[in-house]
Amino acid sequence: MSRAxxxxxxxxxxxxxxxxxxxxxxxxxxxxLTVGVGVLALSLATTRAxxxxxxxxxxxxxxxxxxxxxxxxxxxxxxxxxxGGGGGSAxxxxxxxxxxxxxxxxxxxxxxxxxxxxxYVEVGFKGRRGPQDAGLGGGASDVxxxxxxxxxSPDDRLIVAGAGGGAGGAPGGGPGIGGDxxxxxxxxxxxxxxxxxxxxxxxxxxxxxxxASELNEEGGCSESPAAQDGALETGGAGGxxxxxxxxxxxxxxxxxxxxxxxxxxxxxGGGGGSSLVPTGGSFSLAERxxxxxxxxxxxxANPPAVVTGAASELGRExxxxxxxxxxxxxxxxxxxxxxxxxxxxGSTAPCSPAPGAGIAPVEVSARIAGLRxxxxxxxxxxATNANGTSxxxxxxxxxxxxxxxxxxxxxxxxxxxxxxxxxxxxxxEFFDVTSVKFGSTPAEGVTVDSPESITAQSPAGSxxxxxxxxxxxxxxxxxxxxxxxxPLPVVTELSPKKGPxxxxxxxxxxxxxxxxxxxxxxxxxxxxxxxxxxxxxxxxVSPPGTGTxxxxxxxxxxxxxxxAKKGKFKYKKVKTKM
Numbered sequence: 001m002s003r004a005x006x007x008x009x010x011x012x013x014x015x016x017x018x019x020x021x022x023x024x025x026x027x028x029x030x031x032x033l034t035v036g037v038g039v040l041a042l043s044l045a046t047t048r049a050x051x052x053x054x055x056x057x058x059x060x061x062x063x064x065x066x067x068x069x070x071x072x073x074x075x076x077x078x079x080x081x082x083x084g085g086g087g088g089s090a091x092x093x094x095x096x097x098x099x100x101x102x103x104x105x106x107x108x109x110x111x112x113x114x115x116x117x118x119x120y121v122e123v124g125f126k127g128r129r130g131p132q133d134a135g136l137g138g139g140a141s142d143v144x145x146x147x148x149x150x151x152x153s154p155d156d157r158l159i160v161a162g163a164g165g166g167a168g169g170a171p172g173g174g175p176g177i178g179g180d181x182x183x184x185x186x187x188x189x190x191x192x193x194x195x196x197x198x199x200x201x202x203x204x205x206x207x208x209x210x211x212a213s214e215l216n217e218e219g220g221c222s223e224s225p226a227a228q229d230g231a232l233e234t235g236g237a238g239g240x241x242x243x244x245x246x247x248x249x250x251x252x253x254x255x256x257x258x259x260x261x262x263x264x265x266x267x268x269g270g271g272g273g274s275s276l277v278p279t280g281g282s283f284s285l286a287e288r289x290x291x292x293x294x295x296x297x298x299x300x301a302n303p304p305a306v307v308t309g310a311a312s313e314l315g316r317e318x319x320x321x322x323x324x325x326x327x328x329x330x331x332x333x334x335x336x337x338x339x340x341x342x343x344x345x346g347s348t349a350p351c352s353p354a355p356g357a358g359i360a361p362v363e364v365s366a367r368i369a370g371l372r373x374x375x376x377x378x379x380x381x382x383a384t385n386a387n388g389t390s391x392x393x394x395x396x397x398x399x400x401x402x403x404x405x406x407x408x409x410x411x412x413x414x415x416x417x418x419x420x421x422x423x424x425x426x427x428x429e430f431f432d433v434t435s436v437k438f439g440s441t442p443a444e445g446v447t448v449d450s451p452e453s454i455t456a457q458s459p460a461g462s463x464x465x466x467x468x469x470x471x472x473x474x475x476x477x478x479x480x481x482x483x484x485x486x487p488l489p490v491v492t493e494l495s496p497k498k499g500p501x502x503x504x505x506x507x508x509x510x511x512x513x514x515x516x517x518x519x520x521x522x523x524x525x526x527x528x529x530x531x532x533x534x535x536x537x538x539x540x541v542s543p544p545g546t547g548t549x550x551x552x553x554x555x556x557x558x559x560x561x562x563x564a565k566k567g568k569f570k571y572k573k574v575k576t577k578m
Contacts, residue, residue, distance in 0.1 A: 056329060057296040063124035063139060066148055067293075070360045071113045072328055074300030080159050080278075081108045085124040085138030085291035087164035087178035087252055087270060101135040102164025102178035102187060102252060102272045104291060109281025111143065111158050116305075120144045124163070124291035126234045126253040135166025135178055137235035137250030137258065137270050141291045152233060154255070160276035162254030163291070165189045165198055166238065168267025169247040176269035178249045179258060183283040186258045189249060189269025198227065198236060198251045198259030198271035206230025207271035210248055210262030212241065221246070221264040230257030230271065238270055239263045302328035303388030304335075304355070306381045311397035316373035316473075319397055323351065323381035324361040330385030331357040337366045339379035343394055355383065374401045404474030405429040407481045410467050414484040416558045419444070419460040425467060427480065428452055432472045438483055439465030461485045486558040489513035491567035494551060501571040503528065503544040509551060511561070512536050518556050522569055523549030545571045 060067045063085075071078070087101020113119065124139030142160040144152075165178030168189070176190035176197055186200025186207060199207035209227035227239035227248050235251025238260040248261025254273020261268035277283050309322035321337045332355040338345035351364035364381070371377065377399070381392035407427040415421025422445075425436065430451045436443040443456040454469065462485050466478040491511040499505030507527075509520065512535065520527040520540040527540035538553060548570045554560040561567075 054299050055296060056299045057294055059292060059294045060121045060123050061290065061292045063291060067121035067123070069119045069121055069295055071115050071117050071119065072297070072300065072359050073115045073302050073305050073326070075115055075297045076113060077297070078111050078113055079108075079296040080111055080143055081106065081294040082141045082143065082159050082161035083286045083289050083292050084140045084161035084163040084181050084252070084254065084273065084275070086286070087138045087166040087249060087272070088135030090135045090167035090169040090175045090249065090267065099135075099167040099175045100177055101138065101167045101249065102180040102189065102269065103285040103287065104138050104163050104252070105161040105181035105183070105275045106284045106286040106289070107159055107161040107275050107277050107281060109159060109278030111278060119158075119295075120147050121293050121295070122148070123293055126257070134169035134175070134238050134247035134261070134267050135249045135270070137166045137178070137252045137260070138163025138181070138273075139291060140233070140253040140255075140273055141293050142276070143293060143295070154232065157255070157276055159278050159281070160255040161286075161291075162186055162201065162273030162275040163235070163252035165235065165252045165258045165261070165270030165272050166249030168192050168195070168238065168249045168261045168263065168269050170266040171245040174266040175246075176249070176261060176267065178252070178261075178269040179272040180285055181252055181254060181272040181275060183275050183277055186252060186254060186272030186274050189258070189261050189271050192246070192261075192264070192266025192268040194221070194264035195246065195248065195262040195266050195268040197268035198230070198238070198248070198261045200271040201230045201235075201251070201254045201256035201258050201274040203255065203274060206232065206234070206236065206256045207251060207259035209236050209239070209259040210268045211239065212262055212264040223263055227260035227262050230259045230273070232256055235270060235273055236260035238267065241265075299329050301387040302330070303390045304328055304330070304332055304383040304385050305361070306383050306390045306392040307361070308379070308381045308392035308395045310395065311379070313367075314397060314400050316400045316403060317371045318367065318369045319371060319377070319399065320365055320367050321349065321379050322363070322365045323392055325351070325355040325364055325381065325383045326359065326361045327355050327357050327385060328387070329357060329359050330387050332383055332385050334382075334384040334389075335364060336382055337368075337379055338382055339368060339377055341375065341377055343378050345378065345380070351381065351383075371399050373399050375399050400473045402429045402431045402471065402473050405433075405469045405471050405476045407467055407469055407476045410481045410483050412557065413482070414486050414557055415458045417460060417462055417485045417487055418559065419458045421458040421557065423456060423458060423483070425454040425456060425469065425481070426452060427469065427476065429471065429473065430454055430469060433469060434472065435470045437468050437470070458483060458485075462487075486515075486555070487513050488558050489517065489553040489555055489561040491551060491553055491561050491564040493566050494569055497568065498570045498572060499542050501544060501546055501574045503542045505542040507540050507542055507551070507569065509538040509540060509553065510536060511553065513555065513558060513561075514538050514553060516555050516557070517553050519554040521552050521554070542569065547571060
């Protein structure tokens with residue numbers, strides 16, 4: 001809840017005392033009033049734009065989310081009011097009293113800007129929480145030239161409204177009030193029992209943290225964790241004394257943040273953040289306003305700002321035209337694409353979506369049909385608001401020559417894993433072929449024989465893959481035809497392993513990949529007879545031979561098996577009778 005909302009609620013119950021002496025019984029607040037204030041705060045969390053006599057004011061109130069402001073064409077100066085957050089209050093556990101945090105800053109001034117550039121808006125950003133019973137250091141509000149994702153340097157921010165420091169917390173009473181935000185320098189928080197407050201941030205460094213006093217004989221407190229110094233943009237966290245339970249308030253954020261309050265018997269207040277006031281601008285304390293940023297400017301009478309983009313999704317008879325339209329804060333009453341075979345155009349298509357009346361570029365497009373294939377077309381975007389009509393630059397596109405290709409069959413449908421199989425690919429629209437792929441691997445030796453036929457050599461591969469063809473018009477769908485890489489046959493066992501040199505031994509060969517086996521070799525000699533029993537079994541009759549030879553199996557598409565340790569056959573010497 002904002003400082004202003006808390007004060008309004010407390011004042012409505014007659015519980016508000018002068019600043020510096022605020023001690024209100026939180027327990028006596030009517031529950032319905034507390035809920036009502038929460039609803040009020042929620043209703044303000046919107047971004048709105050108001051126009052009055054040509055002056056537009058845009059108000060940003062959503063905390064923690066970076067807003068953007070695109071400078072309209074013709075606008076070179078904007079008026080900014082930035083309001084930093086107030087420091088959070090603290091609640092005494094023992095007496096149920098609340099102590100107020102420091103006030104946020106209200107900074108107002110003129111900024112010189114560049115038309116079309118983007119400014120980034122932060123509302124109540126980088127608020128720093130103290131321990132659980134102390135007040136939250138308020139978040140600063142600013143306008144910067146770069147998004148927070150790109151990092152931060154002091155030069156990125158054009159205006160900063162610092163935040164108030166959080167109040168300290170103490171179970172037995174006596175917490176310190178948070179320091180107010182400042183212009184060049186934030187205010188120091190208020191002392192508490194044996195605890196020093198956080199200092200205010202300045203134009204060059206964060207405020208120093210407070211701490212426990214050296215005279216802290218009664219409390220015996222050593223802060224853990226200790227209060228932290230403020231830093232660029234960020235306030236420091238308050239300290240905590242585990243002996244007394246006291247907690248220092250968090251430092252307010254700002255150009256440089258305030259330091260966190262120290263803790264001993266009591267919790268001291270956090271320091272206020274400093275502000276960045278533009279040349280000629282003003283600074284004051286924001287008594288009852290939540291954090292926000294208002295940007296005002298005089299709306300020039302601009303027609304829409306339009307940019308013709310590149311065409312996409314080009315077919316033989318269709319295309320999608322693209323562009324951006326900035327309404328320049330005037331309701332766009334007409335938006336269309338002009339197109340034709342010359343710069344005289346002759347045809348139109350409405351753009352979608354309707355650009356509306358904002359100040360940011362809107363992407364629009366139109367899908368057009370009835371075009372001629374292999375034809376160059378000119379096109380541009382045209383948009384109108386109450387201030388006039390704008391024409392985008394002329395762009396061109398050329399329709400596709402043909403439809404994307406299709407693949408219907410591959411012959412043969414399988415081949416060796418090593419590749420090199422010559423095959424025929426059948427289909428349609430084989431014009432301007434740029435690649436043929438087996439899965440993700442390009443084929444070799446591609447020759448386009450006709451718009452319906454391609455000859456290619458399979459690459460090395462494994463498994464079953466889709467065969468696709470790519471042309472200037474696109475790539476054929478996967479699954480139209482497939483090719484299976486056949487593994488080499490493998491010999492794992494022979495039975496028997498010996499036979500006479502005269503040949504004629506019936507040998508059982510075990511292994512795999514014997515589909516369509518055409519040849520079984522005993523060394524350099526082919527078996528005299530081959531019977532394929534199954535993909536894993538062959539019966540072959542040994543030819544004449546001598547010594548120990550390797551038995552290999554050859555299939556027409558996969559190739560010849562490798563030499564196997566258990567694939568050796570020994571010829572016995574034939575004894576000659578004397």
